[in-house]
Amino acid sequence: MILKCDVLIIGAGPAGASLTFYLAEEGIGTILIDKKSEIDTPLRCAEYVPAAIGRLFGGPISGISCTTVSMDTYIDYEYANTIPSPGFILDRPVFLKSLIDSFTESGGKFLPGTKALSFDDGNGGGRKPGSGKPDIQQKDRQNNGPGMVTTTVQGAGGKRSTVKSRIVVGTDGPNSIVGKYIGSTNSTYILGLGENIPVEAKDKKKTLIFFSPGIEGGYGSLYPKAGTTNHGIGCQLALKEKN
Ligand SMILES: Cc1cc2nc3c(=O)[nH]c(=O)nc-3n(C[C@H](O)[C@H](O)[C@H](O)COP(=O)(O)OP(=O)(O)OC[C@H]3O[C@@H](n4cnc5c(N)ncnc54)[C@H](O)[C@@H]3O)c2cc1C
Known part of the structure; x- marks a missing residue:
């Protein structure tokens, strides 16, 4: 199966779920995926947020x-x-679910239980993340403009699909596969x-x-x-x- 969108967001934690809120307001065609089948479960957070969060x-x-x-x-x-x-x-899962619900109600697509496996920006032939080759932005600059990125994802039952998007957003946490692809990894x-x-x-x-x-x-x-x-x-x- 091939899915197409403007923006693919990988990771439905606070960063990814918050981004859907803003993109939905702008009417930008967005797909959100998360490898977890249940939002924010298991939870690893003390769940405190400053009262000013409502302003966001x-x-x-x-x-x-x-x-x-x-x-x-x-x-x-x-x-x-x-x-x-x-x-x-x-109750952070409840908070995130409310953001994602309003995203899907305004036409966004959420695919839980779907893991990003690899990326291909059209120049590298589906190379594996972390191969040390030029990142998406460098390649785009070489090609005089942004192109489409193909992301291979794996859903329930191991079924693989591709998502073609203009932009990939890596909100996939501390061991980000997107970070590895662009050569930006956490060391501590x-x-x-x-x-x-x-x-x-x-x-x-x-x-x-x-x-x-x-x-x-x-x-x-x-x-x-x-x-x-x-x-x-x-x-x-x-x-x-x-x-
Ligand atoms: C014990 C503890 C207590 C904390 N307490 C607080 C607190 O009180 N207040 C506070 O503000 N912060 C707290 N934090 C920090 C807070 O939890 C993080 O800052 C926050 O979760 C980061 O959000 P995120 O969306 O960037 O990443 P994450 O919450 O890590 O979300 C990343 C998402 O990406 C998904 N993902 C990863 N890889 C893939 C892939 N290949 N394909 C698809 N999906 C993928 C994951 O399943 C996950 O749902 C705490 C953290 C810990 C560990």
């Missing part, structure tokens, strides 16, 4: 679980300070884990942050939600292993 989307947003006003910081398990931090703890990572545990916080108006020598190069967090608490931890593995 022109009004109230969906998926708000809790409204917070401040953040308490603990250093080595001792209370250190409280700062104002008005914001929301989201922080390990981040988060889980919603069914214990409700006593004070749902504040988030708690913990710094400690045991969490090197990172922090722990307890974020209140309706009916649960989001427990998270992030640390630099390289530092941890070194010491």
Whole structure:
């Protein structure tokens, strides 16, 4: 099967889902794909966003679980300070789904469970990402203008299709296949884990942050939600292993 569009967005996380919101407003023919079959699942995020986020989307947003006003910081398990931090703890999959729903309602196409495998800008014969050959923009410049990019994708049951688009947007996270194709890869990572545990916080108006020598190069967090608490931890593995 061959699909055609102006813009192919690879990755339906916050970046890709937000972009669909703006492209749908402009009426640009867009296809959004994500290798996950269920949006943002499993979730790896503490789900806090500043209250000002509504300004980005022109009004109230969906998926708000809790409204917070401040953040308490603990250093080595001792209370250190409280700062104002008005914001929301989201049910992030609900928030992203609402953005994607309004995108599809305005004619956009969303293909969950669809993974981008490789790209061909018409000059490289379907080379594999990360081959070190010239990136899409360099080739476009050589060809005096943007051409079509063919992306091979794999959907449910391993079925392969091609998507032809003028633009490919890589919002596919820290191990971006699009990033590899254009020679831009991440070299350092922080390990981040988060889980919603069914214990409700006593004070749902504040988030708690913990710094400690045991969490090197990172922090722990307890974020209140309706009916649960989001427990998270992030640390630099390289530092941890070194010491
Ligand atoms: C433990 C933890 C806590 C965090 N807490 C917060 C917080 O409280 N507030 C906050 O703002 N940020 C937080 N973050 C950071 C936040 O989660 C990220 O910044 C955010 O998810 C990045 O969004 P993204 O859309 O760029 O990428 P991602 O959320 O990583 O989304 C990328 C998407 O691309 C898809 N994808 C990848 N490869 C392919 C492919 N080849 N084909 C198709 N699809 C593909 C993935 O399935 C994924 O859905 C936290 C992160 C962690 C790990």
